[in-house]
Amino acid sequence: MEFTQLLENRRSIRAYKENTQISVETVKELIAAAQQAPSWKNSQTGRYYAVSSKEMLARVKAECLPEFNQRNSRNAPLLIVTAFVKGIAGFDNDASPVNELGDEWGAYDLGLQNSLLILKARELGLDTLIMGIRDEVKLRELLGIPESEEVVSVIAVGYRDIEPKKPVRKEIEEILKLY
Numbered sequence: 001m002e003f004t005q006l007l008e009n010r011r012s013i014r015a016y017k018e019n020t021q022i023s024v025e026t027v028k029e030l031i032a033a034a035q036q037a038p039s040w041k042n043s044q045t046g047r048y049y050a051v052s053s054k055e056m057l058a059r060v061k062a063e064c065l066p067e068f069n070q071r072n073s074r075n076a077p078l079l080i081v082t083a084f085v086k087g088i089a090g091f092d093n094d095a096s097p098v099n100e101l102g103d104e105w106g107a108y109d110l111g112l113q114n115s116l117l118i119l120k121a122r123e124l125g126l127d128t129l130i131m132g133i134r135d136e137v138k139l140r141e142l143l144g145i146p147e148s149e150e151v152v153s154v155i156a157v158g159y160r161d162i163e164p165k166k167p168v169r170k171e172i173e174e175i176l177k178l179y
Helices: 003-009 024-034 054-064 067-072 104-123 136-143
Strands: 046-051 078-085 127-131 149-158
Touching: 003 104, 024 046, 024 078, 024 104, 046 054, 046 104, 046 136, 054 078, 054 136, 067 127, 078 104, 104 127, 104 149, 136 149
Parallel strands: none
Antiparallel strands: 046 078, 078 149, 127 149
């Protein structure tokens, strides 16, 4: 799929087809794409926790997502919890923040990675929904995520069961300042 077409076709999907699966090879392909993103000093601090077993999917959805995100991800056969290692991106070798953003650079880098992940998913015929409202404490407990990592999002991955319209985007002149 051509890149522009990929961008135009990607949507945040809130309804997935039932009884589908995603192979381990495909999950690895998604993460490999994410790994190609640039990162602070090539630190590659992004971490991914893929949940695909029926039992664990049910637990994560029921125990870690609010009701509306449980509905939005109901039939998604894969959830990917995204995190980054704290205290590296945005910090110097003495663990001091290089600028006022500090660990926000880790979130920035992870956002770049997640963008590539969701675009790769679309290229493979999959769809995604990035969910930021989740129970970070329960996710840590269920998935063994260490305190040294910042939990950022849960990405539902599956096959769309709807064809949503493209949301209206702001005009370029509204978001761009040329000098």
